[in-house]
Amino acid sequence: MGRTIVITGGTRGIGRALARHCANLGDQVVAVGSSEEGGGRLREEVPEARFVRADLSSLRQTRDLVERLSAEYPAIDALVLSAFRFNPARVVTEEGFEHTFALYVINRWLMAHGLRGPLENAPTPVIINLCGAGQSGRIRWDDLQLKDRYRALAATVQGARASELLGTAYASERTKYVLYNPVFVATGLHEPFKQPLRGLVRVASALFAQPVAKAVPPIAALIDRPPTEPLTIWKKGKPIDLAVDPDEARRFEETVRTLVRSVLV
Template sequence: MKTYVITGGTDGIGGAIARTYLDRGQEVVVVGRDTAKGEAWLETARRRDAASRAHFLRADLSLLSETGALLDTLRASFTKVDSLVLCARHFRTTRLVTAEGFENTFAHFYLSRFVLSHGLTGLLDSADAPVIVNVAGPGGAGKIHWNDLQLTRDYDGHTALTQGGRLNDLLGVSYADRRPGTKVRYVLFHPGTVSTGFSGEYTPDTQARIADIRRTAQPVEEAVLPIIRVLDSPPDSALSAFVRDTPLLPQGPAFSVEQARRLRLRTEGILADHATAMKSD
């Protein structure tokens, strides 16, 4: 039996992937911050006579403390993780600083994925053919604001998300770069425009545009098919990228090894400073 850990797995793309592997007889751990949605997931498993293989772990991934607690729980509860699927994302029209002092989108969309990717490596290494699928839109045109990663000046929700996509591209590059010879396959995945819940807080104008997008977007059940194919048969390369069914060569400025190393060092510094601050409190 394989073990799948899926963030943002209570609905949307993550939820469809979770149901797929539960129905296939696998063990599925869904991570989300909404307890009611988590209970609905567990009830779905009970109706399918799969309660023993379904798990819900509540965590607000915008908080490093809760991401760290999630890691501790996973390490204590499982001997291996075959697949880590990173789907959790949340749009914010206005800038929000978390209780830990981080800009919300930076913490939720990037920092949590960095911590989970690296933090679960031990459990992934224990699997036969481990894979991380980071659903973040590789190859996007977003700009990295190196001097202001948390957008303290001129915050814009779209800018925060597109920068997050670029940061996740570099996360994939640095993961493979840091672990030459690893059997973990890191996959950056762009599902295209999907009719999901579009988790977030929007202005009325933006909500109207989202309603228009939903009318022509691909249904979730269709969007997850290429992701499932990747999970079932991970690529041979340590790092790969896809836009739906189409492979995207992870090269060029968006996948710069030098920038990936720069970002990794910056991120490790941010995490170290946070850990020191927590100890002194």
């Protein structure tokens, strides 16, 4: 039997293209998304993949998903973290978190830690965190939920920096952690914007973005042959050096753990 690959955000864009690639190789693919519409598209395009619906901006739904996947899949070869939503205006989840922080930061931490057991049962397990690593993002330590002057870009680059810190804190000899920045891939990036920005992003995407099909092979190669180091950082198929302060990483992880405990008692 093929490998088991779990892809959050596996119903669109890079995640769905990767789902198709892996399913074609005979892997058992589990693709998670929040909408039935996305699930329907996945069923049409990658009928071999299994769709699981969950709103991953919800800590409770993420916890339930992790429990379900752990019970159903004793070994998971790869966990691909690709669920993301660009929020032009500030959105607050039912559990009281700024949406980008809930989905891009807390969910990724919960998935990686919650599935540690099944990952460690696989022969060469890997976590691929698709994010904006290496873009000089920063954490707003004084306002993590961006209550004061929300800006979508600030939320996005904070999430990217959070991935760098949480990847550093994860550091496991057994399950390799890969931070992968695909840089600029044509996945419908214009959709969240209003005109005239929508038109501009659409044109920029048509001119400069990489087609999804081209973005997938280097990511798939990291699943086939995970790096030997516990943490590696990649930009568009090339490894990059990035200094991350381990103390800041520990401090940030502890902060996320505390936020999680405030909901999941």
